[in-house]
Amino acid sequence: MIPITPQRVVFFGVTGSGKTTAAERYAAATGLPLTSVDSDIGWLPGWAERDPAEQLRMVEEIASRDAWVLDSFYRKWSDHLIPRAEVIVALDYPRWLSLSRLVCRTLRRMVLREEVCNGNRESFRRVIAHDSIIRWHFTSFASKRRRIREYQDAGLPVLRFTRPRDLEQWLRSYER
Template sequence: MNFLKSPQRISVVGTSGSGKTTLAKQISQRLRIPHIELDYLHWQPNWVEVPNDVMREKVSQALSGNAWVVDGNYSMVRDIVWGKADTVVWLDYSLSVVISRIIWRTFQRVVKQQEVCNGNRETWKTTFSRDSIILWALQTYHKNRRQYALLLQKPEYAHLNIVHLRYSYGVTSFDGDATRT
């Protein structure tokens, strides 16, 4: 099944390191619709978080169009994102896949000094600190899986087409087993 024939407002979710941004960019290019990365709306320079009310306003404005793909796991704006979305793509990969990806990505970003968002960069110091994105992925992996499984069953999200991807090989061709989980 090719799930990208009719969706126009797509939310891509999954644990940190699962490939949300990469997939959202590919969907954006394929469908020629805007890509909105929630990290850019949430993080100011020097890793300063915007207040929740500001974040909610920024997201509402960013999603005011008729077609978009957004990636991110911010519970403070989930009601806005999923309320406007017609499709949620849940990247639900194994812990080993997620951790290997996030370790590789983090080391690439640190070594190459790649910008993450708004001038922010990952450093060796943060990589090996309690603020490490790798540690964050480990700590939130199981909680996120349980949470999404429950959230996607809620009546307020019954309007959503759920694309639950458990294996990353299905993503390369944009084909997936669309299941209501």
């Protein structure tokens, strides 16, 4: 059963679905502490990935708290986080929607030289790189959608949104 105002919340979905924006809004509305996985756990300056053992240590520390919001999670440490979550907010949008959002966001960041995290910025070189965010969307799309259904089938507390307007309605219920 999902509490009326969950205190340990993780957002999950395909790349470009809007997890970070939704997590930021939920955390602001509820006053819960937000952890941005890419900024706070995953990436260091120069697009260097933080040591996996250090990531796991950080996640275990966060998961042990009574209240938290994470804007995503990495599969390699999900077993340490998911059992503590009161709800997994799953953004399960169609590819055309998440991909169009991702491409627009990436282009905006490139043109405006917006910081992504920890001084890292999108560039044409990053967009065409082997590990580009757009390539990652294609690589991970089916498996992330499958995992959402697996979490539901396993009886985990999943709120699955297939339309942005339904997520919007849910978020607004906390922003009043």
